[in-house]
Amino acid sequence: MNLIQRLLKLAQQKKLAHFYILEPTQSSPNAQAECETFCHDFLKSYFSEVSPNGPSTPWGHPDVQVLGNRIDQEEVTTNFTVEEALNFMRYFEFAPINAPHKFAIITQASRISTVVANKWLKLLEEPNRDTTIILINAQRIKLLETIQSRGILLRLNNFSEAPDLSEFLDFLNESKDLTLGQFLEKNQKGQKDLNYWTDQLIIWESQMPSGANEKRELGQWLIQLREMDTFHQPSATKWALFFQYLKSNVFHRLIH
Numbered sequence: 001m002n003l004i005q006r007l008l009k010l011a012q013q014k015k016l017a018h019f020y021i022l023e024p025t026q027s028s029p030n031a032q033a034e035c036e037t038f039c040h041d042f043l044k045s046y047f048s049e050v051s052p053n054g055p056s057t058p059w060g061h062p063d064v065q066v067l068g069n070r071i072d073q074e075e076v077t078t079n080f081t082v083e084e085a086l087n088f089m090r091y092f093e094f095a096p097i098n099a100p101h102k103f104a105i106i107t108q109a110s111r112i113s114t115v116v117a118n119k120w121l122k123l124l125e126e127p128n129r130d131t132t133i134i135l136i137n138a139q140r141i142k143l144l145e146t147i148q149s150r151g152i153l154l155r156l157n158n159f160s161e162a163p164d165l166s167e168f169l170d171f172l173n174e175s176k177d178l179t180l181g182q183f184l185e186k187n188q189k190g191q192k193d194l195n196y197w198t199d200q201l202i203i204w205e206s207q208m209p210s211g212a213n214e215k216r217e218l219g220q221w222l223i224q225l226r227e228m229d230t231f232h233q234p235s236a237t238k239w240a241l242f243f244q245y246l247k248s249n250v251f252h253r254l255i256h
Helices: 004-014 031-050 083-095 114-119 121-125 166-175 179-187 196-208 213-230 237-247
Strands: 019-024 063-067 102-106 131-136 153-156
Touching: 004 031, 004 083, 019 031, 031 102, 031 114, 031 131, 031 196, 063 083, 083 102, 083 114, 114 121, 131 179, 153 213, 166 196, 196 237, 213 237
Parallel strands: 019 131, 019 153, 063 102, 102 131
Antiparallel strands: none
């Protein structure tokens, strides 16, 4: 049983802990991407079981709060502000919306200052029901004792094989020479929806030597997709904008 399966079993038994610290077995250039992918895959599996009609992308789910920047966003290294810490705490004042459990992912352990940690002491000591916090410590830095002592360590095996992206690469190579009309006709009624290919795009980008611009553009696409889902934009509009994103940011980076 792998780590995701163990957590899913705990969730089924209503035994998930309130606070986990997620670390790789060793620091590596890809450790942050691997930790974020793990959280994404766990949440996607959990929500597909308990709220199958909810958003299919975990980062857009109303019962998921993310504090800190993800790998698909421009890097920020300054400490979390007190205002950010207080806003994070307010998230736990409300019950879950679409699922029996709600989650918060803190993506950057290095940005927690002593001041912020002290603000969170009560939150970590007196957990709210039906909530779980996952703190990503991808570089395995020494955490403040007030944080370390309150979390359960999850050790992510980062010696696993790289994700199989052959299907996504086939999709890209088949799409790059199509016209917009051909792309829409091929994909609008396909078996794999747009959220599926966006998830594959995130994984692919995490394996690429992406710069700040690529991360920023991907982040903008995810925000745009979430807004289109919220306002129920037509499927053709979303696929057309996805095709434009691929033409501008992805196709020219394929290895021929």
